[in-house]
Amino acid sequence: MAPLRFAVVVFPGTWSDxxxxxxxxxxxxxxxxxxxHRETDLxxxxxxxxxxxxxxxxxxxxxxxxxxxPVMEAVVRHAEAGKPVIGICNGFQVLCEAHLxxxxxxxxxxxxxxxxxxxxxxxxxxxxxxxxxxxxxxxRIPISHGEGRYFAxxxxxxxxxxxxRVAFRYCAPDGTVTPAANPNGSERxxxxxxxxxxxxxxxxxxxxxxxxPLMGGEDGLLxxxxxxxxxxxxx
Amino acid sequence: xxxxxxxxxxTLKPTVNDPQGLTIRGALHSLGFKEVQSxxxxxxxxxxxEAATPEEAEARxxxxxxxxxxxxxxxxxxFEIEEAK
Numbered sequence: 001m002a003p004l005r006f007a008v009v010v011f012p013g014t015w016s017d018x019x020x021x022x023x024x025x026x027x028x029x030x031x032x033x034x035x036x037h038r039e040t041d042l043x044x045x046x047x048x049x050x051x052x053x054x055x056x057x058x059x060x061x062x063x064x065x066x067x068x069x070p071v072m073e074a075v076v077r078h079a080e081a082g083k084p085v086i087g088i089c090n091g092f093q094v095l096c097e098a099h100l101x102x103x104x105x106x107x108x109x110x111x112x113x114x115x116x117x118x119x120x121x122x123x124x125x126x127x128x129x130x131x132x133x134x135x136x137x138x139x140r141i142p143i144s145h146g147e148g149r150y151f152a153x154x155x156x157x158x159x160x161x162x163x164x165r166v167a168f169r170y171c172a173p174d175g176t177v178t179p180a181a182n183p184n185g186s187e188r189x190x191x192x193x194x195x196x197x198x199x200x201x202x203x204x205x206x207x208x209x210x211x212x213p214l215m216g217g218e219d220g221l222l223x224x225x226x227x228x229x230x231x232x233x234x235x
Numbered sequence: 236x237x238x239x240x241x242x243x244x245x246t247l248k249p250t251v252n253d254p255q256g257l258t259i260r261g262a263l264h265s266l267g268f269k270e271v272q273s274x275x276x277x278x279x280x281x282x283x284x285e286a287a288t289p290e291e292a293e294a295r296x297x298x299x300x301x302x303x304x305x306x307x308x309x310x311x312x313x314f315e316i317e318e319a320k
Contacts (some may be wrong), residue, residue, distance in 0.1 A: 060307055068303070097306065104308045109254050151251060151309060185252070 004231050006032040007045040009075070009091075011055035011066045015100060016088065020051045023211040028224040036068040047084045048075055052144070062147050063093030070219075072098055077095025084128035084227055085200045088166055089145055092192070092202035099191060101195055102160070103152030109185025113146040117207060117216070118183055120191050121171040124164050127194050128230040129201050129223040138166075138175045139219040140179060141205040143183055148204040150186035150193075157187055163197045167201055168192035236285050240294040243314040245305050246277035280304065283319055292316050 008020045017034055024032035032049075035042070042048055057064035066072070072094075079085045079100055088096040095101045108114060119140055122133040133139070152160070160166055168191040168235030172181045177189045184204070192203030247253050258273040263271045282299070286292035293316055305312040 057237065060304070084298065096308075102308075105310060106251065107254060109252070109260060111254050148253065149252075152306075185254070186311055 001232055001235060003029060003031040004046045004228055005044060006030055006047045006049055007035040007042050008032055008049045008051055009037060010034050011037045011053070011069060011094075013055045013057055014051055014053035014090070016052035016090075016147060016206060019206075020049050020088070020208045023220070024224055026199070027052050027211045028208075028221060028228070030224065030228065035071065037066070037071045039071050040074055042071070042074040042078050043071075045078070046210055046231055047086070048078050050075070050087040050094050051086070051208070052089030052091060055090055057096065057110055057160075058090075058147070061097070063090060063095075063097040066090075066094045067097040076100065079195070079200050082197060082199050084230065086129055086223070087202040088206055088208065089143075089148070089204055092204055093147070095200065095202045100200050102156050103192055103193070105204070106149040106151050107147050108145070108149055108183070113144075114125040114148070114183050115142070115144040117142050118191070119171050119173050119181065120168040120205060121175050121177060123166045123169055124194065124198075127167060127198050127201055127226075129226050130167060131230055132222055132226040138171060138173065140173075140217050140221065141207055141210045141220050142216075143205045144209075145184070146206055148184040148186065150190040150204075152187065157190075160190075160193055161188075163196070165194050165196070165198075166190055166192075166193050168203055168205070193227065195212075225234075236287055238290060239284050239286055239316050240319040241282045241284060241292065241296045241314050241316045242303060243280040243282060243296065243300065243312060244277060245300075245310050245312050248309055248311055251309050255296070275310040289316055289318070308317060
């Protein structure tokens, strides 16, 4: 099968674009292109990645201004067509601001920027990015954010749980979900969620920074391999 | 056309935890302002707009708040408008 075509969207202030491209292309062997935020057509791509960073300096609110970039209309079309979209860190914040995912990301409860390895329990293995994971598998992936506290009202959180839309939860190394394992005060230890049909994933941790032993771990590669598997099954 | 000045306050909804406000309250307490019961931090903006009437200016600023300035998931907004000198 031909390599999957990944569009890695670059906003002014994005910083993890090259890490995403490197991990997708050099490590996972896929076709990953950087796409400037003024692009309006993503129809040539199989999968869209909104990487981490500080789009528009995080001014006003994280992701609030990037959400109105020209490329976002194409991202919405891509998502509505059922094709995979992943927003990582700032990308997750953009997806929430764009209403492709519910809720919002707020200032970490500690008020500190947190750059550290965390453990994630995989709660949903039916998504394009987690289908090669085992239910309950624990992944070790780093976070790097100051505003990653997932918030939604209780009704929305209950709906997410009921529909199995929590993709990842912060957990202890053995998989238990504890307050101590929650690095930012997220509601119910939520680290990542998917939309109603499951093709749009937002997560605060950075899988692209855990793709080679040299990086200190390669659990993140499972997400890229899952995306490839997901496409192969549907080819 | 006239110029109007909108003073916009954006605050976190009461149900949203505000660690920044809690930290400011802690600092005030340690400075001896023991009477401080709570602090909620927010944003303040001054926006000058051109409009034919105050009603038109108000309608446009409302639209700005809804579309961009406040995120209804976490924030409330309120504003006052006056004709600018």
